[in-house]
Amino acid sequence: MNIHTINGGLSVDDRGVLSFVNDFTFEGVKRFYVVENHEKGFVRAWHGHKREAKYVHCVSGSAILSAVKIDNWEKPSVDTEIHRLVISEKKPSVVYIPAGFANGFKTLEENTKIIFFSSSTLAESQGDDYRFDADYWNPWNIVPR
Secondary structure, rough: OOOEEEEEEEEEEEEEEEEEEOOOOOOOOOOOEEEOOOOOEEEEEEEEEOOEEEEEEEEOEEEEEEEEEOOOOOOOOOOEEEEEEEEOOOOEEEEEEEEOOEEEEEEOOOOOOEEEEEEEOHHHHHHHOOOOOOOOOOOOOOOOO
């Protein structure tokens, strides 16, 4: 399976806002955690797993989320395709990152919170953990339009 986005939506009325991703089923999810950087513009990358898949949802704020398929776990190609998406509380979605990928993100706003749903237990994940420098691949620049 490839990286894909499960889109959600917002419902607004006189009581407030309801954010949802109704087509996310939590199938295969064993745990979750929430990540919040101390400042906007901070990059947390690259973290990969051979066997663990992730689902990513932006609870508040926005971020650049990127992922790369790892071709060699000891020395991955720097020329591999970079999947780059902007995730935001203003456009609810869940992004699926399959096993075999490394991922990272850069916060674009203060108080950005991202929730990761994992297909592995913490013990399983610790035995399947690969880290690369934050600038090994560099999709973090804002593209002028």
